[in-house]
Amino acid sequence: MSTSDVTKDGVTGQREGRDALIGQGTGRGGRRKRRGEQAMVPEAEFTSYYGKPVLNAPVWAAADVAAYLFLGGLAGAGSVLAAGAELTGRPAAARALKISSLVAIAGSAAALIHDLGRPARFVNMLRVMKPTSPMSVGSWVLAAYGPAAGAAAVLDVTGLFKPLGRAATVGAAALGPVVATYTAVLIADTAVPAWHEGYREMPLVFVGSGTAAASGVALLAAPAAETAPMRSAAVLGAGLDLAAARLMERRLGMLAEPYRQGKAGKLMRAAEILSVAGAAGGALLGGRSRIAAALGGAALLAGSACTRFGIFHAGMRSAQDPKYTVVPQRERANARDTAKTGGA
């Protein structure tokens, strides 16, 4: 249709008068006087295109990806605690944690693969090694961690090749902290406002939440005589989780809204209650009562899961509402313009 041809070799046959002189001849010309009503409109008024989101929200399913965040934390922190338990003569706790780490990492890998649009192509994750992609880094870490965690659990249960089992236990413990934290970078490295802007505190939330969950497993499955350090870890983990989440919400300002409202808000509140109850119950009564320990452990696991699902849904909501994209960016742009024009 267009008469001109704009190719990489330049423009040919440009039509006369293409640059329409819009609005010309419809007024007096020159500067139009500003209407009072226009000047009164506050600058920061939030506009959007018919309320449509600016971003395309993640296509991830909560049942897959939020579960993956939870299971990754449980596995990674579990491997660290397992090594600690083994090296300090707490074999039953160590075994329980190794088994839970293996189950969790297998589950998280399954969730990840299930969430792919093309599950049969999951090996393409290891096609390249890309430092700019936390998912690529994570895939390689899982490729190393998975076998280590697996060997640690299997060799412990079977009692075979003790030195190899010890090496696998230590290896899994070395990679565990990476497994427990990289998922925070994974979700923060997106344009999703509630995730990206929380990137400073998110890894601490994840470490705390993962530690609380892994301690919960030990409380559930190991004899009370062995779980004293895990009961302390539950308190520290839950405390870190809650404190870092509070800090994050404070920094996020208006972007904290999605963490407090709706489904995410309910989940985050449930997470607080469950984590505090689980940690307190486990710490105070878990040494004496097997039932209290098991209940505390279950509450810690549930609390950690609620944290992850809450964070997941908060991110989804912040991506779906244009307000959370436009308002902070508009403020930033206005501040920069003001600075450029020498202040107002």
Place this chain on the structure above:
Amino acid sequence: MSGLVGRNLLAGAEPDVAKDAGYPDAPPRMGFFTDTSVCIGCKACEVACKEWNSVPEDGLEFTGMSYDNTQGLGADTWRHVAFIEQDKPVGNADSGVRWLMASDVCKHCTHAACLDVCPTGSLFRTEFGTVVVQEDICNGCGYCVPACPYGVIDQRKEDGRVWKCTLCYDRIGDGLEPACAKACPTDSIQFGPLDELRERAAARVDQLHGMGVEDARLYGHDPEDGVGGDGAFFLLLDEPEVYGLPPDPVVTTRDLPSMWRHAGVAAAALVAGAAALFTVHGRLGGRR
């Protein structure tokens, strides 16, 4: 490759994006300049794009909000014409209503978050400096979707993979202009070497300002902006958010080094905390 050492390739101006991506003799960077002041909202670009690229139909919905029933960019919409009706006069007129129409497209960012985060290497930089998905590699992990600060790339549900504008990679390699630019009856969509387009756009803004159209402004033209400048940029007549565009997009990977540092601190805290706890609680059952 030694030219890459010691440079920040995650953000900031990057004059030779194709060369940095490994093309020693890259042709000039190609892009789009979409001059929305002459757009008439005919949607020829939407149709031409669908035709040329065999993009499937994605629902025939009547939104009732405006003449725009397409609504936004996605896996099956690579050009989207926004339509805005404002109670504001055009140009120098004293009163009246104006219609803003703008054909949106993938920005082919200098620092493309979609490309940065893709774990499979499916998204890649072409010799023309554009960003293209290799559909035979994409495994549908969906990471690129929320990474894009403009809401461009998306997953095709029934197919599982992600799709977006290729800047007609198959056409421009043969010296043709992309289908949308070819179809645009007003040359609102202009295709060409990015340097040339930037000059032309600057001249057009000056022309409009000279006529008293003070609303005219460029969007995505600045190599110093949050994404290092767009390969496809725009002349707008109102704030970007009016058109559904983010007012100050920043490539998320700009902060990636800091994200890893914060994760490192958290990981170290886990190790140190566990070591401290087990030390305090001590060894059980004597020696073993």
